[in-house]
Amino acid sequence: xxxxxxxxxxxxxxxxxxxxxxxxxxxxxxxxxxxxxxxxxxxxxxxxxxxxxxxxxxxxxxxxxxxxxxxxxxxxxxxxxxxxxxxxxxxxxxxxxxxxxxxxxxxxxxxxxxxxxxxxxxxxxxxxxxxxxxxxxxxxxxxxxxxxxxxxxxxxxxxxxxxxxxxxxxxxxxxxxxxxxxxxxxxxxxxxxxxxxxxxxxxxxxxxxxxxxxxxxxxxxxxxxxxx
Amino acid sequence: xxxxxxxxxxxxxxxxxxxxxxxxxxxxxxxxxxxxxxxxxxxxxxxxxxxxxxxxxxxxxxxxxxxxxxxxxxxxxxxxxxxxxxxxxxxxxxxxxxxxxxxxxxxxxxxxxxxxxxxxxxxxxxxxxxxxxxxxxxxxxxxxxxxxxxxxxxxxxxxxxxxxxxxxxxxxxxxxxxxxxxxxxxxxxxxxxxxxxxxxxxxxxxxxxxxxxxxxxxxxxxxxxxxxxxxxx
Numbered sequence: 387x388x389x390x391x392x393x394x395x396x397x398x399x400x401x402x403x404x405x406x407x408x409x410x411x412x413x414x415x416x417x418x419x420x421x422x423x424x425x426x427x428x429x430x431x432x433x434x435x436x437x438x439x440x441x442x443x444x445x446x447x448x449x450x451x452x453x454x455x456x457x458x459x460x461x462x463x464x465x466x467x468x469x470x471x472x473x474x475x476x477x478x479x480x481x482x483x484x485x486x487x488x489x490x491x492x493x494x495x496x497x498x499x500x501x502x503x504x505x506x507x508x509x510x511x512x513x514x515x516x517x518x519x520x521x522x523x524x525x526x527x528x529x530x531x532x533x534x535x536x537x538x539x540x541x542x543x544x545x546x547x548x549x550x551x552x553x554x555x556x557x558x559x560x561x562x563x564x565x566x567x568x569x570x571x572x573x574x575x576x577x578x579x580x581x582x583x584x585x586x587x588x589x590x591x592x593x594x595x596x597x598x599x600x601x602x603x604x605x606x607x608x609x610x611x612x613x614x
Numbered sequence: 615x616x617x618x619x620x621x622x623x624x625x626x627x628x629x630x631x632x633x634x635x636x637x638x639x640x641x642x643x644x645x646x647x648x649x650x651x652x653x654x655x656x657x658x659x660x661x662x663x664x665x666x667x668x669x670x671x672x673x674x675x676x677x678x679x680x681x682x683x684x685x686x687x688x689x690x691x692x693x694x695x696x697x698x699x700x701x702x703x704x705x706x707x708x709x710x711x712x713x714x715x716x717x718x719x720x721x722x723x724x725x726x727x728x729x730x731x732x733x734x735x736x737x738x739x740x741x742x743x744x745x746x747x748x749x750x751x752x753x754x755x756x757x758x759x760x761x762x763x764x765x766x767x768x769x770x771x772x773x774x775x776x777x778x779x780x781x782x783x784x785x786x787x788x789x790x791x792x793x794x795x796x797x798x799x800x801x802x803x804x805x806x807x808x809x810x811x812x813x814x815x816x817x818x819x820x821x822x823x824x825x826x827x828x829x830x831x832x833x834x835x836x837x838x839x840x841x842x843x844x845x846x847x
Contacts, residue, residue: 422715422750423718423749426753427749427752427784428781431756431787437817438817438820440843443823444839444843446820446823446839447836447843450839453832
């Protein structure tokens with residue numbers, strides 16, 4: 387008990403010193419730091435929109451494989467893209483083109499038929515027409531070609547295709563009309579004129595066919611019977 | 615003269631009372647400092663809302679310490695109140711225009727807000743203070759890259775690439791600029807450098823594949839795509 391007051395006395399002094407040390411100290415204003423966070427150097431500067439998703443990379447791979455004519459590999463990649471992103475109609479359309487190049491016309495057509503009209507650009511519609519021709523679905527092909535020719539009347543190549551399909555489907559008068567228009571635009575096209583001549587033959591207009599076929603042959607040498 | 619125990623006890627009690635009284639009076643007379651200290655403590659214990667309240671009070675009542683502003687702004691950052699954080703860093707810069715960390719953080723926020731000119735202005739100022747700081751050089755390079763000032767960006771990236779701060783992703787960023795400029799050979803070189811340091815970086819490998827294709831190397835592009843996608847087509 388004798389030592390207790392001394393202990394209390396010393397304790398009081400300590401409390402006093404502590405209170406001044408804690409509350410009485412006015413720290414000096416430190417100099418601003420010159421150290422920049424080094425973590426920034428380790429951070430990749432990549433937002434979510436910068437990231438190339440796997441399906442996108444795979445789609446690019448599928449395209450390149452088709453450019454280098456590795457069609458089976460390309461088609462495999464397109465299938466994987468479409469299994470992940472079935473809504474990606476552009477990939478469907480591209481895949482259909484690759485299927486066509488790979489000789490799988492029926493599959494190409496089936497795939498294109500799963501797309502809507504507004505998802506098909508002109509090249510795709512023309513591809514569909516070609517595929518319909520291969521499937522001998524001539525009315526569907528004619529419908530596409532006619533629609534195209536209405537907006538591109540100067541396209542002789544497609545007009546000639548339309549004429550061909552008319553001919554194969556037995557609509558000779560329509561075929562002849564289209565050939566005539568095409569030949570008026572390209573009178574020196576020998577192959578076109580011969581196709582025209584064949585349709586004339588199928589429609590039993592032999593005299594006209596002979597005239598047209600003669601035009602596609604080289605002229606007979608005029609000097610053969612000429613007296614010297 | 616002998617001091618009695620009772621006297622000692624009385625002295626001790628007086629000392630104790632004066633200690634407590636001084637502490638109490640200090641609280642009364644130095645309330646801003648008290649708030650500042652509380653704010654620092656709250657911040658260190660990740661109680662950001664409390665830290666903001668305390669530091670706001672301290673600054674509002676005359677505390678002008680840089681770290682008070684910094685901690686207040688950092689607290690705002692921690693709870694994603696970015697506009698207020700920016701205002702606070704700016705307030706600090708009005709007191710000390712050379713405060714490197716405040717310049718750095720405002721530049722970062724301006725970049726985040728898409729105010730690239732402001733971010734660049736802050737970063738240029740910072741480069742006057744820390745001309746060789748690789749992080750500052752990198753931010754400048756990135757800002758220039760993002761704003762389409764590719765040649766100047768290449769200059770900053772090159773300074774980084776010549777030092778020991780070169781990281782694979784920085785090499786990849788430089789390669790990307792060369793790719794955009796259609797300097798394909800340099801782009802391929804830097805992409806390959808980045809991949810030699812980090813072969814697992816699929817994003818860089820896809821970008822390399824793209825540039826290889828554009829440069830007329832489809833077969834190489836195919837093999838890089840396959841590697842990036844991690845499968846064996």
